Amino acid sequence: MKQLMLFAALLAAATTFAQDKNIPKAKWHFGRAGGQDTTWGYAQVVKVGNTLYLSGTVATSLDERGITNVYRNIERSLAQYGATMQNVVKETIYTTDMDGLKAVVGFRNKFYKGDFPASTWVQISRLFMPEAKIEVEVIAELPR
Amino acid sequence: MKQLMLFAALLAAATTFAQDKNIPKAKWHFGRAGGQDTTWGYAQVVKVGNTLYLSGTVATSLDERGITNVYRNIERSLAQYGATMQNVVKETIYTTDMDGLKAVVGFRNKFYKGDFPASTWVQISRLFMPEAKIEVEVIAELPR
Amino acid sequence: MKQLMLFAALLAAATTFAQDKNIPKAKWHFGRAGGQDTTWGYAQVVKVGNTLYLSGTVATSLDERGITNVYRNIERSLAQYGATMQNVVKETIYTTDMDGLKAVVGFRNKFYKGDFPASTWVQISRLFMPEAKIEVEVIAELPR
Numbered sequence: 001m002k003q004l005m006l007f008a009a010l011l012a013a014a015t016t017f018a019q020d021k022n023i024p025k026a027k028w029h030f031g032r033a034g035g036q037d038t039t040w041g042y043a044q045v046v047k048v049g050n051t052l053y054l055s056g057t058v059a060t061s062l063d064e065r066g067i068t069n070v071y072r073n074i075e076r077s078l079a080q081y082g083a084t085m086q087n088v089v090k091e092t093i094y095t096t097d098m099d100g101l102k103a104v105v106g107f108r109n110k111f112y113k114g115d116f117p118a119s120t121w122v123q124i125s126r127l128f129m130p131e132a133k134i135e136v137e138v139i140a141e142l143p144r
Numbered sequence: 145m146k147q148l149m150l151f152a153a154l155l156a157a158a159t160t161f162a163q164d165k166n167i168p169k170a171k172w173h174f175g176r177a178g179g180q181d182t183t184w185g186y187a188q189v190v191k192v193g194n195t196l197y198l199s200g201t202v203a204t205s206l207d208e209r210g211i212t213n214v215y216r217n218i219e220r221s222l223a224q225y226g227a228t229m230q231n232v233v234k235e236t237i238y239t240t241d242m243d244g245l246k247a248v249v250g251f252r253n254k255f256y257k258g259d260f261p262a263s264t265w266v267q268i269s270r271l272f273m274p275e276a277k278i279e280v281e282v283i284a285e286l287p288r
Numbered sequence: 289m290k291q292l293m294l295f296a297a298l299l300a301a302a303t304t305f306a307q308d309k310n311i312p313k314a315k316w317h318f319g320r321a322g323g324q325d326t327t328w329g330y331a332q333v334v335k336v337g338n339t340l341y342l343s344g345t346v347a348t349s350l351d352e353r354g355i356t357n358v359y360r361n362i363e364r365s366l367a368q369y370g371a372t373m374q375n376v377v378k379e380t381i382y383t384t385d386m387d388g389l390k391a392v393v394g395f396r397n398k399f400y401k402g403d404f405p406a407s408t409w410v411q412i413s414r415l416f417m418p419e420a421k422i423e424v425e426v427i428a429e430l431p432r
Contacts, residue, residue, distance in 0.1 A: 023374075023375055023429050023430070023431050023432075024432070025377065025429070027404075036404045037404075038397075038402065038404070040393060041393065041396065041397040041400055041404045041407070042379075042404050042405065042406060042407035043404055043405065043406055043407075044406070045406065046377045046378065046405055046406040048377045048429045049338075049429065049432070050193075051377075053377050053378040053405070053406040053427070054406055055406040055407055055408055056408035056409075056410075086167075087167055089169065089190045089192045089195075089197050090190065090197040091186075092408075094408075094410050098270055098271075098272065098274075102272075105184060105185065108185065109182075109185040112185055114182065115180075116171075116180045116181075116182070116185045116186050116187055117186065117187065117190055117197070118186060118187055118188070118189065118190040118197040118198055118199040118281075119185070119186035119187075119199050120199055120200035120236075120238075120279065120281045121200075121271075121272045122200075122238050122268045122270075122271060122272075122279070123268060123269045123270040123271070124268050124269060124410045124411060124412050124413075125268075125269055125411045125412060125413055126386055126410075126411040127386075127409075127410060127411070128386065128390075128409045128410075130386075135408065135410070137406075137408045139197070141167050141169070141192045141193065142167070143167050144167075144168070144193070194337075230311075231311055233313060233334045233336045233339075233341050234334065234341040235330075242414055242415075242416065242418075246416075249328060249329065252329065253326075253329040256329055258326065260315075260324045260325075260326070260329045260330050260331050261330065261331065261334055261341070262330060262331055262332070262333065262334040262341040262342055262343040262425075263329070263330035263331075263343050264343055264344035264380075264382075264423065264425045265344075265415075265416045266344075266382050266412045266414075266415060266416075266423070267412060267413045267414040267415070268412050268413060269412075269413055283341070285311050285313070285336045285337065286311070287311050288311075288312070288337070
């Protein structure tokens with residue numbers, strides 16, 4: 001039984017920890033094996049120490065559905081390591097339409113439940129996907 | 145007397161700490177109650193552990209007055225947690241006019257007093273406020 | 289002999305540590321004295337605690353040569369503090385031509401050797417140098 005538990009622990013380490021055994025890094029990418037997208041070369045979440053770095057999460061519409069999808073995906077990503085929106089300490093929002101984003105800020109705000117991070121919003125020329133209108137990246141901190 | 149000090153300590157915790165008691169997070173927003181802007185949903189400074197994350201600070205003119213205002217506001221924000229520009233480890237500058245920014249770099253540089261952070265400068269389409277020409281965000285580290 | 293070693297240690301501290309003795313900050317800038325560019329006011333690498341913040345590294349062509357130069361410079365910067373691409377936890381890529389970047393992603397990916405960071409890619413209007421087409425900044429974590 002002890003051997004089985006040891007084997008399970010090793011297997012978990014193999015699937016969540018990165019190649020370099022020297023830094024306490026773990027990765028997750030929407031349930032994908034290896035915790036990353038190897039085509040474009042990124043992980044949705046990288047955990048290092050108590051910090052979570054998330055790649056940008058996108059939507060193609062600046063409306064309730066688009067904004068809600070973005071933050072639900074962020075919530076899902078954070079949840080892999082036991083975090084919620086209340087663990088988010090820094091947010092960067094890239095959008096192709098700042099006025100369009102401002103009009104729907106309420107759909108974003110409710111995810112934070114009155115506990116907001118530091119946040120910077122910039123309007124850029126385009127995102128990774130040509131049809132994307134918003135990309136939100138966050139840094140979150142786990143309890144020590 | 146001890147009870148009074150305990151009460152004062154609890155009150156201080158209530159005004160500077162975030163809802164989630166599990167992470168050592170504090171927030172500040174230009175003296176505003178609760179340490180955040182609840183309309184747009186962000187805090188000017190979030191402190192987590194020994195790290196300070198600042199939201200972008202803006203100016204509408206790329207001249208001595210605009211640049212000086214930006215960095216005085218950053219200094220004021222850092223000072224809430226006992227930090228100075230010398231604690232800044234990373235800076236990102238977003239501007240709508242890179243050549244205009246380069247022409248006034250001297251007004252920025254003097255704030256760093258010869259001790260510069262890692263810094264990335266990008267020219268973007270527009271900022272949160274349509275009339276803003278520069279937005280500077282920084283990460284600072286407090287002594288351990 | 290002990291005095292000589294002490295002198296060497298003090299000299300090393302003097303050249304790699306920042307002015308503020310209170311935070312464990314070190315800087316490097318392509319072998320430059322003082323670890324920074326004092327004209328534009330930035331350091332290529334700032335080390336604080338176990339975290340490395342790198343300024344953006346640029347190329348003027350989105351082809352094998354340009355991409356390879358960017359990541360070789362990042363590798364060189366990381367190596368100053370004993371880190372490799374496998375220590376990178378977060379990457380931000382700013383480009384003036386997203387489709388051009390996507391076409392050469394393979395030249396980037398091989399540097400990561402199958403161990404990718406969280407990464408956000410945005411297309412912006414221009415970079416610090418008018419002729420630059422890509423600027424890559426990373427955060428890396430050293431072993432504790």
